[in-house]
Structures are given as C-alpha cells and as structure tokens.
Amino acid sequence: MSLEVSVQRAVSGFTLDATFASAGRLTALFGPSGSGKTMLINLISGLMRPDRGRIAIDNTVLVDTDARIAVPIYKRRIGYVFQDARLFPHLSVRQNLRFGRFFAPRTDRWADEAAIIDLLGIGHLLDRRPGMLSGGEKSRVAIGRALLASPRLLLMDEPLAALDDARKREILPFIERLRDELKVPIVYVSHSAQEVARLATDVVMMRDGRVLATGPAEAVLPRLDTLAEESGESSSLITLTVAEPMPEWGLTRLRSSGGEWRLARVQAAAGTKLRVRIRARDVMLSRLRPEQSSALNVLEGAVTAIAPLGEAEALVTLDCGGDAITARVTRLSADALELSPGTPVFAVVKSVSFDPASTAAIRGVPSADLLA
Amino acid sequence: MDWLQLSPEEWSAVRLSIKVSSWATLASLPLGLAVALLLARGRFPGKSVLNGIVHLPLILPPVVTGYLLLLSFGRRGVVGGFLAEHFGIVFSFRWTGAALACAVMGFPLMVRAMRLSIEAVDRKLERAANTLGASPLVTFLVVTLPLSLPGVVAGAILCFAKAMGEFGATITFVSNIPGETQTLPSAIYTFTQVPGGETGALRLTAVSIVIAMAALVASEAFARRIDRRFTVE
Numbered sequence: 093m094s095l096e097v098s099v100q101r102a103v104s105g106f107t108l109d110a111t112f113a114s115a116g117r118l119t120a121l122f123g124p125s126g127s128g129k130t131m132l133i134n135l136i137s138g139l140m141r142p143d144r145g146r147i148a149i150d151n152t153v154l155v156d157t158d159a160r161i162a163v164p165i166y167k168r169r170i171g172y173v174f175q176d177a178r179l180f181p182h183l184s185v186r187q188n189l190r191f192g193r194f195f196a197p198r199t200d201r202w203a204d205e206a207a208i209i210d211l212l213g214i215g216h217l218l219d220r221r222p223g224m225l226s227g228g229e230k231s232r233v234a235i236g237r238a239l240l241a242s243p244r245l246l247l248m249d250e251p252l253a254a255l256d257d258a259r260k261r262e263i264l265p266f267i268e269r270l271r272d273e274l275k276v277p278i279v280y281v282s283h284s285a286q287e288v289a290r291l292a293t294d295v296v297m298m299r300d301g302r303v304l305a306t307g308p309a310e311a312v313l314p315r316l317d318t319l320a321e322e323s324g325e326s327s328s329l330i331t332l333t334v335a336e337p338m339p340e341w342g343l344t345r346l347r348s349s350g351g352e353w354r355l356a357r358v359q360a361a362a363g364t365k366l367r368v369r370i371r372a373r374d375v376m377l378s379r380l381r382p383e384q385s386s387a388l389n390v391l392e393g394a395v396t397a398i399a400p401l402g403e404a405e406a407l408v409t410l411d412c413g414g415d416a417i418t419a420r421v422t423r424l425s426a427d428a429l430e431l432s433p434g435t436p437v438f439a440v441v442k443s444v445s446f447d448p449a450s451t452a453a454i455r456g457v458p459s460a461d462l463l464a
Numbered sequence: 465m466d467w468l469q470l471s472p473e474e475w476s477a478v479r480l481s482i483k484v485s486s487w488a489t490l491a492s493l494p495l496g497l498a499v500a501l502l503l504a505r506g507r508f509p510g511k512s513v514l515n516g517i518v519h520l521p522l523i524l525p526p527v528v529t530g531y532l533l534l535l536s537f538g539r540r541g542v543v544g545g546f547l548a549e550h551f552g553i554v555f556s557f558r559w560t561g562a563a564l565a566c567a568v569m570g571f572p573l574m575v576r577a578m579r580l581s582i583e584a585v586d587r588k589l590e591r592a593a594n595t596l597g598a599s600p601l602v603t604f605l606v607v608t609l610p611l612s613l614p615g616v617v618a619g620a621i622l623c624f625a626k627a628m629g630e631f632g633a634t635i636t637f638v639s640n641i642p643g644e645t646q647t648l649p650s651a652i653y654t655f656t657q658v659p660g661g662e663t664g665a666l667r668l669t670a671v672s673i674v675i676a677m678a679a680l681v682a683s684e685a686f687a688r689r690i691d692r693r694f695t696v697e
Contacts, residue, residue, distance in 0.1 A: 137595055165594040166603075172595040178588050182610050191606075195597025241596045 093277045095119070095245065099135050099145030099155075108132060108301040116294030118271045118278045120309070122285075123298035129281045132298070133247045136279065137172050138165035149245055169196055171238030171246040171276070175253055177230040179222035185233050186218040192241025202275065203242040211273065212236045212266055228259040232266060239276065246270070246278045252287065267291060289313060289327060289369040314409060314418035317372065317401050326372035326407055328417045334364045343388075343443065350412035354388040355446045372407060374445035375419035378438045379429050389441040391417065395431050410439055417441075470667060476643050477651035478671055484559055484647055485627035488566035489574075489620055496571060496619065500578035501604065521633075522572040530636025533565055537637070561638035562645045566630045570623035577622055581615020582608060614690050621683040625676060648672055 098111040108128040121129040134140040136147055138154070141162060147155040149170075154163045179188050189209070193201070209215050212232045217225060225233065231251055238246060251267070252260045264287075271278060271291065282288050288295060288309070295312040297305040305312050310329045317326040332346040332353060344358040346366070360366060382390060393412030401407050406426045408419045417439045431437065470478070502508075503515055521529050537544040537555045547553040555561035585608050593603040609616070631649040638645040640654060652668045655661035 139591055139595070164599075165591075166597050166599050168595075169597065170595065172592070174588070174592060176588070178592040180589060180593075180607060191593070192596030192598070195602075237596065 093245070094150055095136075095277070095279070096146070096148045097132070097136060099132070099142040099147065101131065101135060101140065101142045101145075103131075106131075106301060108135075110296075110298065110301070110303045112296045112303050112306045114279075114294045114296065114306070116277070116292075116308070118267075118280055118291050119294040119296060120288040120292035121279060121281045121296050121298060122288045122292070123283065123304075125283055126300075127298040128301040129283075129298055130249055131301075133172070133249060133279060133281055136245075137170050137247055138163065138168050139172075166195070169200070169241070169243050169245075171241055171243030173231075173234050173238050173246065173248040173251050175249045175251065177222075177234040179225075179230060179233060179237070181222055183222075184218070185214065185220050185222065185225070188222065188233060188237050189214075189218075189240050191237060196242040200244075201242045203240045205240060208236050208239050211269055226259075227255050228262045231255065231259075231263055235266070235270070239270075239274070243276060246276050248278060248280045250281050250283070252282075252284075264290065285313070285316065285325070285327070286369075289329060290367075310416065313369075314372065314407070314416065315399075317407055317420065326418050326420060328370045328372070328375075328415075330368050330370060330415050330417070332366050332368055334358065334360045334362050334366065336362055349414035350391045350393065350417070352389075353441075354443055356443050357446070368446060370417065370441055371445065372418040372420035374441060375417060376440040376442075377408060377410075377419050377421055377425070377429060377431070378440055379436075381438055382440055385440070386442070387440045388443045391415065391439045391441075393417065393437060393439060395433050395435045395437055397433060398426060398431060408437075410437060412439055470671070471664070473642055474651065474664060474668060477646050477648055477668065480559060480562075480643070480646065481628055481648040482675070484562045484566055485624050487560075487563040488570060488627040489624045491563070492567040492571055492574060492623065493620060496574040496623070497578060497616065500575045500582055500619070501608075503575065504579045504582040518575050519572045521569050526569065526630070526632025527636050529568060530565060530633035533561075533568065533633065533637040537561065537564060555638070557638050557641060557645060559638075559644055562634050562647060563627075565633040565637045566627035567623075569630045569633050570626035573626055574619040574623040577615050577619035578612070581612040581618070584615070585611045614687050617683060617686055617690075621679055625679055628672065628675060628679075 094115040096113045101108045144157045292309040295309045332348045335345045343354045346353045391412040393410040396411050397409045399407045410417045593607045640650045655665035
C-alpha cells in the first residue's frame with residue numbers, strides 16, 4: 093500500500109498545505125494541537141474537500157482537483173476511528189460492528205468478523221448497547237466497526253486522547269496487534285511522542301499546517317528537538333533482542349547491533365524483539381571508555397552529525413555499530429571533546445532512564461522494515 | 465342510555481372523519497418527511513421561502529386556505545382541471561377533497577415536529593455512517609430516521625389530530641355533504657344549527673374527545689417504548 097497526499101485547504105485564518113507519501117504500516121501524523129493533523133485525515137477520508145490537491149491510495153485516485161475527481165466519502169472505503177467513538181446509540185454492539193459489512197464490494201471484503209472480535213477482545217459485549225460500555229470498550233468497538241467494513245486504509249484520530257492512563261495501557265497492545273497482524277495500513281493522529289515512538293513505523297511531523305519532516309520513525313524522532321520543541325524531545329529508537337534475565341539484580345540483558353544493554357523493568361521473554369526509545373538527554377558522551385562508572389550501557393561508535401540546538405546545546409548523532417543514537421549535550425561539551433563527524437566516541441546510557449511505557453514489542457515484523 | 469346510541473348519519477360522520485384524517489396523514493407523511501429533511505439538513509437558495517410556504521396554512525385564516533384550494537383544485541381550477549382531465553382525480557365536493565384540505569392544514573404541524581427531531585440527530589453519527597460506506601439515502605434510513613422516530617411519530621399524530629378537528633378549510637373547499645364530505649366538526653356544526661340538535665352535538669363531541677384521547681395515549685405509549693430502546697450515550 094502506498095498513500096500519496098498533496099493538499100491545500102484554507103479555513104478562517106488557518107492554511108493547511110501538506111505533502112507526504114507513506115508506505116508504512118502505521119504512519120503517525122504527529123505534531124502539537126492545532127497543527128492540522130485532524131484536518132489532514134478529514135481530507136483523506138472525504139469529510140472535507142481540499143481547495144487544491146491530489147490524494148491517492150496505490151493507484152486509486154480519491155481526489156484530484158485538477159482532474160475534477162472527488163470520490164464521495166461512502167465510496168472511498170477508508171475506515172475512520174473517531175476520538176469520540178461515535179457508536180450508533182440505537183444499535184447493539186453487534187449491529188454497530190456489522191454496520192459497514194455489506195457496503196464493500198464482495199470481492200474486497202477481507203475482514204474476518206470472528207478474528208477481529210477476538211483480536212479486540214469484545215466478544216462478551218456483543219449484545220450490549222453502546223450506552224452501557226466503558227470508554228475503553230467503546231474505543232475497541234469503534235475500531236472493530238471500522239475494520240469490519242473492510243477498509244483499504246484505517247484512519248485513527250487520537251483514539252487514546254479521551255482515555256485515562258489505565259485505559260490507554262489497555263488499548264495500546266490492540267493497536268500494535270492491528271499494525272502487525274492485519275493487512276490494513278493505518279494513519280494515526282497523535283500529539284504524544286510516547287505513543288508515536290511506540291506505534292509508528294513512519295512519521296509525518298506537522299506544525300502550523302505544514303509538514304516539517306517525514307520518513308521512517310527512526311529517522312524523524314531523533315530530530316524532534318530541532319523541529320518543534322513543544323512536540324516532545326529528540327529520541328532514538330533502538331531495536332533490541334532480549335537475551336536473558338538477570339533476576340538477582342532485577343535487570344534484563346539485551347543485545348542490539350551496537351552492543352550489549354542491561355535495562356531495568358523489561359518484561360519480555362528471551363528472543364523477543366523490542367523497540368526501545370532512548371531520550372537524547374539521557375545519553376552521555378565520552379571520548380574514553382568510562383571506567384568505574386555507574387552507567388551499565390556503553391556503546392562504542394562514531395559521530396555522524398552535529399546539529400546546533402538553541403544557544404547552548406547541540407544534538408550529536410552517533411553510529412554505534414548500526415544503531416543510530418542521538419545525544420543532547422551542551423555546545424561547550426561538544427567543543428571540549430573536539431567532536432566532529434567521524435570522531436570516535438562512547439555513548440553512555442543509564443539503565444534507569446529507560447522508559448517502559450514507550451517500548452513496543454515487535455511481533456511478526458521483519459526488523460529491516462523498522463530499521464529502514 | 466338510548467341517547468348514547470349514534471344514528472346511522474352520525475356513524476357515517478365518525479367513519480368519514482377517521483377515513484379522511486388517516487388518508488390525510490398517510491398521504492402527506494412521505495412529502496412531510498422529505499420537506500422536513502430538506503429544511504433540517506439542506507442548504508439551498510429559497511429555503512426561507514419554502515419554510516414560509518409550508519407554514520402558510522398555520523397563519524392564514526382556514527377559510528382563506530379553503531378558498532385557495534377551491535380556486536386551484538376545484539373542477540375549473542388549474543391543478544384540479546388538469547388532474548380531473550388526465551387522471552380522473554376529482555377533489556371538489558368529494559371526501560378526497562376533505563382529505564386534501566386536512567392534509568394541507570396539518571402539514572405545517574407535521575413538518576415542524578419532524579424537522580426539530582431530525583435537527584436533533586447528531587450529524588457526527590451520519591458522518592460516521594458515511595465513512596463506513598453508507599450512502600446518504602441509506603444513512604437517512606438506518607441512522608437519521610430511527611433516531612428521529614419519536615419526532616416523526618409525534619408529527620404524524622399532530623397531523624391526524626389537526627385533521628380530525630379541521631373545519632374551516634374543509635367546509636369552504638368541499639362543503640358539508642352528509643356521507644361524502646360531512647366530517648365530525650361539520651356534523652357537530654350542523655347539529656348546532658337546527659332546533660333539538662343538542663343531544664346529537666353532545667354525542668359527537670364525546671366521540672371526538674374519545675378519539676383525541678386515544679390518539680394521545682397511543683403516542684405517549686409509543687414514545688415511551690422508543691425511549692426504552694435507546695439508552696442515550
């Protein structure tokens with residue numbers, strides 16, 4: 093699947109002018125509130141029409157203002173999970189789920205009702221009315237309803253924004269499973285760097301109606317600091333394989349292509365692949381291998397790029413045996429260490445700075461995809 | 465209890481009234497729904513003009529409405545002449561004319577109730593139905609209509625009640641012919657015009673009250689059933 097979007101739309105004082113293409117399984121539209129993310133998916137779904145532009149999925153053109161093409165919403169077959177669920181109050185959960193089933197052409201119906209109900213864990217809710225569901229249950233039913241219409245693309249507009257932290261933890265694994273197990277690609281709107289780090293294969297970074305950066309998550313997330321400060325902070329995404337637990341210390345030994353890691357609070361079986369988010373501010377740099385230091389994770393690498401950040405700081409990107417790691421340091425330190433592209437350097441990461449909430453289990457995903 | 469016994473003429477007035485009102489309600493239901501939908505959801509030039517025309521029978525004296533119907537739907541009227549010549553449909557001095565007069569008089573009440581309840585349906589739900597593949601027509605039938613059903617039923621019952629009581633426009637348009645156009649109100653009016661007609665007028669008044677109450681109770685019961693079905697989110 094490939095999604096190509098190039099649209100312009102002006103509404104009372106706000107102009108959206110966005111162009112991106114993505115073939116990712118989960119493309120996150122990421123940016124602060126008011127950056128035009130929801131407007132962009134409304135344009136993709138057909139709820140809104142662009143002033144000018146073109147939108148195509150694979151080779152199907154949905155909108156082309158030059159060619160005067162505008163496929164109506166109900167013929168686009170693009171699922172939309174709204175932030176407020178929008179279940180039909182007069183229908184049972186079962187009827188809600190089956191609502192879109194027969195609208196898709198018979199040959200295009202890929203959705204397997206039993207499998208999706210099972211995947212979302214909503215089998216016990218089928219005879220209830222939407223009014224009797226909790227927030228998390230409503231979200232899952234809304235996702236199931238969109239999927240059972242057999243869409244060719246699934247749009248999700250901050251599906252977790254209205255939920256509390258416990259409900260978010262309940263829903264996140266389901267979204268990971270959708271991403272990894274179903275064939276429908278997802279476009280996911282979020283303003284949370286944690287969610288994006290955990291879910292996204294590709295990121296479209298937005299601000300003030302424009303696309304600031306687009307590409308694989310591994311390439312975009314390390315640049316967050318230089319792109320838009322309020323959206324979060326730079327971080328690196330490292331793929332790690334669980335090697336063995338170290339129960340006497342409550343730690344887990346993991347391996348990446350760059351070396352060995354020892355992290356706390358990892359709950360995964362040996363052999364599991366994890367994608368871990370390391371914040372740039374948690375990475376320390378040293379020209380010599382640190383001896384007698386408390387830091388457990390030391391990776392040897394070389395500087396690939398240095399980008400100034402504000403008046404006093406800099407983002408230093410390293411290549412540690414294939415792992416791209418970004419460190420946020422002061423300009424003074426960068427200068428004192430005489431860093432420049434090619435300089436050999438050690439990245440030091442404290443084990444306790446690792447954030448389990450943004451760690452994603454990678455299921456059935458060829459890791460090359462994630463490391464593109 | 466002899467005075468409670470309705471005479472054959474009185475029975476015929478009761479039957480005619482129910483027939484006329486039922487036809488007036490059922491025949492104007494599809495058009496009323498379409499106009500209500502247009503006024504609730506449509507955006508087009510001349511919307512306020514359409515709204516005005518729909519409401520006209522509510523504010524005009526009924527006699528004026530009846531006279532306008534006579535001019536346009538009478539045998540020599542533009543519409544009436546055309547319908548009689550090409551389709552054999554005659555309104556003047558027939559029960560069908562009484563039904564037409566009642567439908568026109570009840571129409572604004574029907575449209576008003578339906579429009580309000582359609583406007584109260586969350587458009588976001590209609591949007592959600594569209595993204596699931598439902599065309600605008602299907603969306604109306606399976607989302608908007610069921611959710612606005614209480615108002616649609618209320619509109620139909622209001623129209624029926626108005627039709628049962630319609631007098632001015634009916635008598636002006638189709639006169640007061642026993643067995644053909646003499647509805648309950650016309651029959652009561654006739655009784656009050658002749659000496660000794662008080663018991664007849666009273667009997668028919670009692671019948672009117674019973675029918676009106678029955679309609680009201682039925683609509684309330686229906687509304688309660690619908691309320692139970694929707695547990696509003």
